[in-house]
Amino acid sequence: MIAPNAARVVAASFVALFLAAGSGCSKSPAPMAPGGAAPAGTPAASSGPKRIVILTNGPDPFWDTCEAGAKAAERELKLTEAGFVVDFQRGDFTDKKQIDMLKQYTLATDIVGVGISVFGPQNRNLIEELRKLQSNGVKVITIDGDVDREKFRDARYAYLGTDNLVGGQVLGKAAKALSPDGAKFAFFVGNVGAANAKDRMAGFVEGAGSGFTELSRLDDGGDRAKARANVESTLDQHADCTMLAGIWAYNTPQIVSVVRDRQIRDKVKVVCFDAAEASIREMGEGNVDVMVVQNPYQMGYEGVKLLQALVADDQSVISAMYPNYSQSGTGDIYSTELRVVVPDTGSTIAPTLFGEGTDYFLHSQFLEWLKERGLSSS
Amino acid sequence: MPPVSDFFRKNRNELGLAAAVLIVVAMTATLSGAYHTAAGRTETARIIFREASMLGIFALGAAVVIIAGGIDLSAGSLIAFSGTIFFGVVIMLAPDDPGTRWSSDPQHHFPQTDELAPWIPVVALLVTLAIAFLVGSFHTWLITVIELPPFVATLASLVGLRSLARLLIQDITALEYGQRQSTITINDELLTSISRESWWVACLIWLVLSAALWLLLSRTIVGRHLYAMGGNEEAARLSGIRTDRLKWLAYCISSMTAGLAGVLYACYIGTTSPATDGMGYELNAIAAAVVGGCSLTGGIGTIAGVMLGTLFLRVIIDSVAKLFRSQPDLFEGLVVGMLVVLAVAFNQLRGAGGVRKPYFPGALGLLNVAIVSALAGVMTALTSSDAKLRNGLLVVGGTLVVLGSRAIAERLASRRSTN
Numbered sequence: 111m112i113a114p115n116a117a118r119v120v121a122a123s124f125v126a127l128f129l130a131a132g133s134g135c136s137k138s139p140a141p142m143a144p145g146g147a148a149p150a151g152t153p154a155a156s157s158g159p160k161r162i163v164i165l166t167n168g169p170d171p172f173w174d175t176c177e178a179g180a181k182a183a184e185r186e187l188k189l190t191e192a193g194f195v196v197d198f199q200r201g202d203f204t205d206k207k208q209i210d211m212l213k214q215y216t217l218a219t220d221i222v223g224v225g226i227s228v229f230g231p232q233n234r235n236l237i238e239e240l241r242k243l244q245s246n247g248v249k250v251i252t253i254d255g256d257v258d259r260e261k262f263r264d265a266r267y268a269y270l271g272t273d274n275l276v277g278g279q280v281l282g283k284a285a286k287a288l289s290p291d292g293a294k295f296a297f298f299v300g301n302v303g304a305a306n307a308k309d310r311m312a313g314f315v316e317g318a319g320s321g322f323t324e325l326s327r328l329d330d331g332g333d334r335a336k337a338r339a340n341v342e343s344t345l346d347q348h349a350d351c352t353m354l355a356g357i358w359a360y361n362t363p364q365i366v367s368v369v370r371d372r373q374i375r376d377k378v379k380v381v382c383f384d385a386a387e388a389s390i391r392e393m394g395e396g397n398v399d400v401m402v403v404q405n406p407y408q409m410g411y412e413g414v415k416l417l418q419a420l421v422a423d424d425q426s427v428i429s430a431m432y433p434n435y436s437q438s439g440t441g442d443i444y445s446t447e448l449r450v451v452v453p454d455t456g457s458t459i460a461p462t463l464f465g466e467g468t469d470y471f472l473h474s475q476f477l478e479w480l481k482e483r484g485l486s487s488s
Numbered sequence: 489m490p491p492v493s494d495f496f497r498k499n500r501n502e503l504g505l506a507a508a509v510l511i512v513v514a515m516t517a518t519l520s521g522a523y524h525t526a527a528g529r530t531e532t533a534r535i536i537f538r539e540a541s542m543l544g545i546f547a548l549g550a551a552v553v554i555i556a557g558g559i560d561l562s563a564g565s566l567i568a569f570s571g572t573i574f575f576g577v578v579i580m581l582a583p584d585d586p587g588t589r590w591s592s593d594p595q596h597h598f599p600q601t602d603e604l605a606p607w608i609p610v611v612a613l614l615v616t617l618a619i620a621f622l623v624g625s626f627h628t629w630l631i632t633v634i635e636l637p638p639f640v641a642t643l644a645s646l647v648g649l650r651s652l653a654r655l656l657i658q659d660i661t662a663l664e665y666g667q668r669q670s671t672i673t674i675n676d677e678l679l680t681s682i683s684r685e686s687w688w689v690a691c692l693i694w695l696v697l698s699a700a701l702w703l704l705l706s707r708t709i710v711g712r713h714l715y716a717m718g719g720n721e722e723a724a725r726l727s728g729i730r731t732d733r734l735k736w737l738a739y740c741i742s743s744m745t746a747g748l749a750g751v752l753y754a755c756y757i758g759t760t761s762p763a764t765d766g767m768g769y770e771l772n773a774i775a776a777a778v779v780g781g782c783s784l785t786g787g788i789g790t791i792a793g794v795m796l797g798t799l800f801l802r803v804i805i806d807s808v809a810k811l812f813r814s815q816p817d818l819f820e821g822l823v824v825g826m827l828v829v830l831a832v833a834f835n836q837l838r839g840a841g842g843v844r845k846p847y848f849p850g851a852l853g854l855l856n857v858a859i860v861s862a863l864a865g866v867m868t869a870l871t872s873s874d875a876k877l878r879n880g881l882l883v884v885g886g887t888l889v890v891l892g893s894r895a896i897a898e899r900l901a902s903r904r905s906t907n
Contacts, residue, residue, distance in 0.1 A: 199815060204764045205757045208818070209683065213535055214809045214816075217528050219521035232673045235683040235758040301761075303671050329670045331763030 159195045160222040162417045164410065165211055167229040167255055167429045168203035168300070168332050171487050172359040172384055172406055176254075178485060179410025190419060194222075196414055203300060203332030205230040212239035221248055223417035225270070227255040231305040240265040249420035253413045254406070267420060268432055268442040270413050272404045277448055280315020280468055281381055281402040285318050285353060286449060287459045288379050288399050292321025296344045298337060298365060299357035302329045307357050310383060314355065317435075325351055330361075338364040345372065354391075356382035359487070363388035366397045382388045385451065385476070387487040393453055393473050400459055403476070403488050405447040412446065451476045503799035505796035512691065512803050520810040531807065536689045540802040543772055544795060547780075548694075548701055549745030551794040555705070556738040557718035558631070558638040562645035563746040563773050565653070566623060567766030570616050570750025570794040571806030572653040575672040575760040576660040578604065578679075579611035590666030599664050606674045613751055620747025623649070624696050624740035626895075632732045633741070646770065653762035671761040682755045690752050694795075697745065702791040719787030723770035746773075775824070776801050779831040800828070804888040812871075822867065846902065848895035857895050 138146060164180055166173040177198040183189070184196040201207045208229055215221050216239065227237070230236055237257060244250050244265070254271040257263060285293065297314075299307045311327060330336035341364055345351060354369070356362035362382040366389070369375055375397060382389060385403045392398045419427035434441040449469045452459045461470035469487045471479065480488060496503060517523035522532050530773045546563050553560045578601065585600035623645065630641035636839030654670065661669035674680065682689055705711035713850040717731050725731045754760045774784075780797025804827055805820055812819045848857055869880030 200817065202764075202817070204761065205759045206753070209757060211809075211817075213531075217522035217531055217535075217810070219524070219528075230671070230673065230759050232675075233758045234673075234675045234680050235756070238680075240682060303669055303673075329763070331670070331761065333763070336763075339544075391844065 138375055144401035158220055159190070159193050160421070161195055161197045161218070161220050162196045162223040162414055162421070163199060163215060163221055163225070164253065164413060165208065165224065165226045166198075166200045167208070167227040167304070169200045170332075170359055171386055173200060175485050175488050176410035176413075178483070179407035179412075180414045181410075182407075183411040183414035183418075187415060187418060189414070192417060192418075192422075198410075201227075201229060203229060204321070205233045205236055209236050209239055212236065212243065215248070216242050216246060220452055222421045223249040223251075225251050225253045225413040225417055226266075227253050227271075228257050229254060229255065229301065229304060231258045232303075235307075237262045237265045240374070242343075246416070249417055250419070251413065251416060253409050254404075255304060258305065263437050263442065268416070268435070268444065270416060270444045271409050271446055272306075272448055273443065273445045274309035275313040275316075275379050276445070276467075277383065277404070278310040278315075278462055279317035280313075280448060280450060281310070281355070281383065281400070282314040282317020282322075283321070283463050284400040284402065284452075284459045285314070285355070285379070285381050287463055288381070289322075289353060292323070293318075293353040293379065294323045294325050294348065294350050295353035295355055296325045296348070296351055297327035297355050297357055298344075298361040299327065299329050300332045300337075300361075310357050322353075324352075334360055334364060337361055338368060341365050341368040345357075345374070352377065353379040353381060355382075356380070359384035359386045359389070360381070362386060362398065362401075365442075366392045370397060381414075385488045390473075390477070390480075390487065398454065399453070399457070401451040403449040403451055403471075405449070406488060407483060407485065408446045412444065416444075449476070502790065502792045502796055504792065505780065505800055509796065509800050509803050509890075511576065512800070512807055516803075516807040516810055520807075522810050536799075536802050536806050537691050538687040538756075539805070540799045541694035542749055542756065543769075543776060543802065544694045544798040545697060545752070546691070546742075546746040546749040546769070547773040547776035547794055547798050548697055548791065549742035550770070551777040551780065551789055551791070552705070552714070553638075553738045553742045553780050553784045554774070554777050554784060555718045555786065555789045556714045557721055558735065558738060559642065559774070560627070560739065560742040560746075561639065561642040561744070561770050561785070562623070562627070562649060563749075564644050564766040564769035564771075566620065566746040567769055568760075568762040569623075569649040569653040569752055570620060571754030571760035571765050572657050572660075572672070572762045573619055574609075574612045574616045574751045575674055576656065577615050578608055578674060578676075579664045579672060579781075580605040580660065581608045581611060592666040596666055601674045601676055604674075604679070606678075608865035609676075609679055616751055617744055617747050620743045620750075622742055623747075624743030625736065627739045627743065628732070628736040632735055638755075644851055650762055657760070657762055670763055671759050673759040677760070679755045680758045681751060683758070690756075693748065693752070698791050698795055701741070703804035705791060710734070710737070715787050717786075721786075725754060757787075772801070775828050779828060797831075798845055819871070822870075826867075846898040848891065848898060849902075853895055853898075857888065859890040860891060 146340070146389050164176070166176070180196050180198055183187040189196065199211065201211070208226070215224060226240070228236065240250050240257070241264070250266045252266045252269045254309070256269040257265050285295070297311050301307060315324065326344055328344065330340055337360065342355065345368065354365045356365050362380070363386055365380055365382070369378055369380060379381060380398050382398060383402050387399050388399060389398055393401065416431055427433070431444050432441060436442065445467070447469065448467065449471050449475060450459065451466060451471045454473050464470065480486065522528040546567070550560055550563060579599040582599035582601050582604060584597035587598055588598040590596040590598070627641050627645065630636045631638050657670060657672060658668040661667070661672060705714060713724065713729045714734055719735050721731055750766065753765065776798040777789065777794050778784065779800060780789065780795070781793035793870060801824065804823060808820045808823050809816045848854065863883050865880040865884030868883040869876040872879040
């Protein structure tokens with residue numbers, strides 16, 4: 111009979127072997143090339159390729175598109191040949207997960223660049239980890255979700271993503287065009303405290319202007335069931351609610367689902383950020399009035415490009431993206447594309463409503479754009 | 489029996505776990521660059537010990553309840569609830585920050601949490617622990633007086649406490665920030681330093697608590713009564729042991745350790761978010777206790793075993809984070825789940841039969857030869873960097889041969905014994 115302590119050692123050995131097998135996941139098919147040399151101050155050199163890590167705020171299809179862009183950059187910029195590998199990792203919509211992962215990045219000897227979508231922009235411990243990474247020589251940028259710019263902008267080199275305040279204003283203007291006499295509306299979002307959420311909602315209120323009354327802003331912590339329950343409870347409590355605004359990508363399918371179940375589409379406008387696959391389909395079926403769409407593909411692509419340029423100290427790329435770089439004002443912000451997508455027919459939202467930098471797409475045109483890139487959401 | 493072999497016999501569970509920890513650490517140290525510098529080793533040790541301590545503190549509470557024959561499923565929600573109470577009390581006691589204004593009412597200011605007076609966190613901690621004590625007492629009342637099964641009583645808290653915390657945080661933040669929020673962030677240097685230079689605080693609390701509970705369980709009559717109640721509650725009650733009071737003690741230890749862990753987690757993160765904090769942690773605590781040798785039927789388990797079980801889990805998680813460079817978070821659950829099953833399954837070898845027991849009897853046995861083989865193949869394919877299909881199929885074939893041979897041998901042995 112096997113003694114239990116021996117059995118325990120056997121179990122541990124089994125797990126250890128499994129871990130050893132798992133470490134093979136880090137192997138790169140391509141050899142290391144001299145071009146991948148890290149600048150002075152980077153952590154102790156390791157023999158494999160250098161990693162450029164993108165860390166998301168949570169697991170959401172939005173990030174699948176971003177990953178596609180990051181991987182496209184890896185291919186097209188020939189990063190593998192230059193000794194880099196792009197590693198796309200997902201958070202879980204908590205500060206703890208991001209802090210824990212950043213601590214591990216600090217110890218990794220092969221990470222040279224980190225692009226992070228910050229979940230808690232005011233979280234001191236998360237900021238300290240970003241600062242520690244930078245002091246170790248790792249290049250850090252924020253993508254899609256920035257740190258609190260007033261207090262902590264030194265914790266990253268720059269921000270790359272949508273100007274969420276402008277995005278919110280665009281959605282607000284579109285909402286005004288849909289309901290010229292005003293509306294009573296509610297926001298639905300994963301985290302009301304997230305920087306992108308706060309900016310989008312503030313921008314929406316600003317863009318919509320007078321006549322619009324906010325009934326509530328509810329968060330769900332990334333829990334889709336909770337997201338749906340939030341919509342239901344809002345409609346239960348506010349029978350006069352005439353507009354529902356989805357702020358994060360997964361909120362809109364939940365909104366549409368409730369509106370369809372209750373058969374109140376004729377009374378309620380549905381406006382949203384981002385184009386989840388289900389949201390795109392629902393717009394085609396007439397259940398979504400407008401989508402203000404970011405370009406996560408571009409965020410992934412440009413994010414990797416910038417990180418690689420920072421690591422290699424390629425000033426031409428950096429200057430092209432941040433011509434007036436400064437850690438004050440907006441010199442450290444690179445705005446990615448913003449699109450307004452409306453149904454093919456019957457929309458009261460006109461392209462002339464929006465300023466430069468905002469593209470106007472009909473639903474069918476947007477589908478075509480996605481198809482060209484092999485994407486199902488954006 | 490010689491004293492040395494007596495020591496090994498008595499502590500074989502703990503020694504086995506200690507050896508397992510060393511093997512995993514040695515493997516990780518060999519393969520991961522993080523161990524190749526002194527600074528990396530130091531920081532890794534800090535991470536492992538801090539994480540093990542925060543998990544270990546409420547795993548100890550969970551273990552006491554399990555040893556006493558109960559179960560406490562409320563730990564995760566209580567961690568979220570305690571973090572909310574702690575940070576909530578802190579911001580209510582903190583002075584105003586004159587440099588800020590409410591958007592809804594410029595006469596009011598946000599609380600100043602950058603440099604808190606020391607008495608504020610002390611008061612907040614005492615309030616939090618007092619409330620955790622009340623939660624434990626409420627559980628005991630539900631179990632002993634209302635006669636709810638422990639699973640149901642603590643399941644109600646698992647669901648209810650998180651919801652209560654989410655409601656509370658909205659009212660607290662409305663009171664202090666002029667608008668409802670779902671999180672509270674504290675910037676005090678001292679409190680948040682648990683994530684950095686004060687990492688040892690959680691370790692110290694864990695060690696002191698472990699020593700105290702070891703004394704309680706191993707050196708006191710109350711401890712022996714807890715084991716007796718866990719082994720056979722009816723017999724313990726008939727022999728004059730006041731089981732209701734013992735349950736009160738066990739559930740209060742569990743809730744107060746979870747409360748303490750909640751405070752530490754909140755400080756470690758710097759933000760309390762009751763919607764997500766401590767999600768699923770009750771299962772981590774139970775896993776640590778079970779891996780450490782506690783029996784879910786009660787009456788069995790040691791504090792040293794639970795400490796080592798906790799350490800083993802954290803060492804494994806740290807190894808996954810370091811060795812699975814791509815998507816380590818996705819592999820973490822797979823490895824930990826496999827580990828828990830293996831640890832508990834090997835524990836069963838202590839029972840009658842051991843390796844001689846038939847593991848693949850009848851149609852169910854044959855089906856599971858296929859299931860386990862397929863699982864081994866899938867895991868191999870997932871962890872292979874290339875030739876995933878080939879490697880997976882090879883392992884499926886190999887496992888099928890080994891387990892299939894075992895199943896055939898069992899059937900032959902069964903026929904021989906029948907004849």
